[in-house]
Amino acid sequence: MRIAVTGKGGVGKTTLAGVLARSYADDGYKVLAVDADPDSNLASALGFPEEITEKIVPLSDMKDLIAQRTEAKPGAIGQMFKLNPRVDDIPEKYCVTHNNVTLLVMGTVKEGGMGCICPEHAFLKALMSHLILRTNEALILDMEAGIEHLGRATAQSVDAFLVVVEPGKRSIQTLKAVEKLARDIGIKNIFAVGNKIKSPEEETFILDSCGDIPVLGFMSHDENIMHADRLGVSPYERSRKIILEVKMIKEELESRLRTSG
Numbered sequence: 001m002r003i004a005v006t007g008k009g010g011v012g013k014t015t016l017a018g019v020l021a022r023s024y025a026d027d028g029y030k031v032l033a034v035d036a037d038p039d040s041n042l043a044s045a046l047g048f049p050e051e052i053t054e055k056i057v058p059l060s061d062m063k064d065l066i067a068q069r070t071e072a073k074p075g076a077i078g079q080m081f082k083l084n085p086r087v088d089d090i091p092e093k094y095c096v097t098h099n100n101v102t103l104l105v106m107g108t109v110k111e112g113g114m115g116c117i118c119p120e121h122a123f124l125k126a127l128m129s130h131l132i133l134r135t136n137e138a139l140i141l142d143m144e145a146g147i148e149h150l151g152r153a154t155a156q157s158v159d160a161f162l163v164v165v166e167p168g169k170r171s172i173q174t175l176k177a178v179e180k181l182a183r184d185i186g187i188k189n190i191f192a193v194g195n196k197i198k199s200p201e202e203e204t205f206i207l208d209s210c211g212d213i214p215v216l217g218f219m220s221h222d223e224n225i226m227h228a229d230r231l232g233v234s235p236y237e238r239s240r241k242i243i244l245e246v247k248m249i250k251e252e253l254e255s256r257l258r259t260s261g
C-alpha cells in the first residue's frame with residue numbers, strides 16, 4: 001500500500017501522514033514514511049527525537065552520491081547519465097528508524113517542467129520504483145503543499161492520493177486541482193479527508209463540497225494536536241481521538257481500495 005498525502009498548505013497533511021504511519025506500524029506493518037516536502041517536518045510528527053532529526057540530510061542534497069550513481073558530472077548540462085542508477089542499498093543506508101517507522105527524507109529537485117529529466121530526478125525516480133512493497137508493508141508519502149510538484153516521480157508511483165481538506169472553499173479548490181492533475185498522471189484513487197472539524201455542519205459542508213470525490217472520514221479539531229506540535233512530539237502520543245479517527249479512515253480506505261480492485 002502506497003499512500004500519498006497532499007492538499008493545501010497548513011491543512012494537516014503532515015499530521016495525517018505522521019499518524020497514519022504510526023498507526024500502520026502499530027498494526028504490525030513495516031512502514032516507510034517518505035518526507036517529500038522540501039520544508040520537511042514529518043520526523044517530528046512521527047515522534048523522532050531531535051538528536052536523530054537534526055542529523056538527517058535530504059537525499060536530494062547528496063549531490064556526490066547522486067553523481068556517482070548516475071555517473072553524471074555535477075552541474076554539467078546536456079550530458080549522458082544513467083537512467084537506472086543503483087538504489088537498492090539506499091533505504092538501508094540513508095533511512096532512520098524509530099517506533100517501527102522508517103523515515104526517508106527526499107528533499108526536492110527543481111525541475112524545468114514536466115518531462116524534464118536530470119540526474120537527481122532519475123535517481124529519485126529509480127528509488128521510488130525500487131520501493132516495491134511486499135505484503136505487510138506500507139509507504140506513506142508526505143507531500144509538499146499545492147499542486148506544482150504532482151508531475152514529479154515521487155507522486156507518480158502511489159496507489160492512492162489522500163487530499164486533506166478543511167471546512168473552507170480554498171482547500172476544496174486545491175482538492176479539485178489535485179484530482180484533475182492526479183488523473184492526468186494516471187492515479188485513479190483520489191480521496192478526501194476532512195480535518196480541523198468543529199461541528200457536524202462542517203462535515204456536511206465538506207461532504208457537499210467534495211461532490212463525486214469520496215470522503216474517507218474526518219479528524220476533529222483538537223487542542224492536543226496543537227499541543228503536541230508545540231512540544232515537538234507526535235500527535236499520536238497526545239491525542240487519543242486522532243488515533244481512533246485515523247483508524248476509521250484507514251478502514252474506509254482499505255475497503256474502498258478492495259472494491260476498486
Ligand SMILES: Nc1ncnc2c1ncn2[C@@H]1O[C@H](COP(=O)(O)OP(=O)(O)OP(=O)(O)O)[C@@H](O)[C@H]1O
Pocket residue numbers: 008009010011012013014015016037144145195196197219220221222223225226229
Ligand atoms: N485536527 C487538528 N486540530 C488542531 N490542530 C491541528 C489539526 N491538524 C493539524 N493541526 C495543526 O495545524 C498546523 C498545520 O498542520 P500540518 O503541519 O500537519 O499541516 P501541513 O498541511 O502539513 O502543512 P504544510 O503545508 O506547511 O506542510 C500544525 O500546527 C498542526 O498542529
Ligand SMILES: [Mg+2]
Pocket residue numbers: 013014015037041142
Ligand atoms: Mg506538512
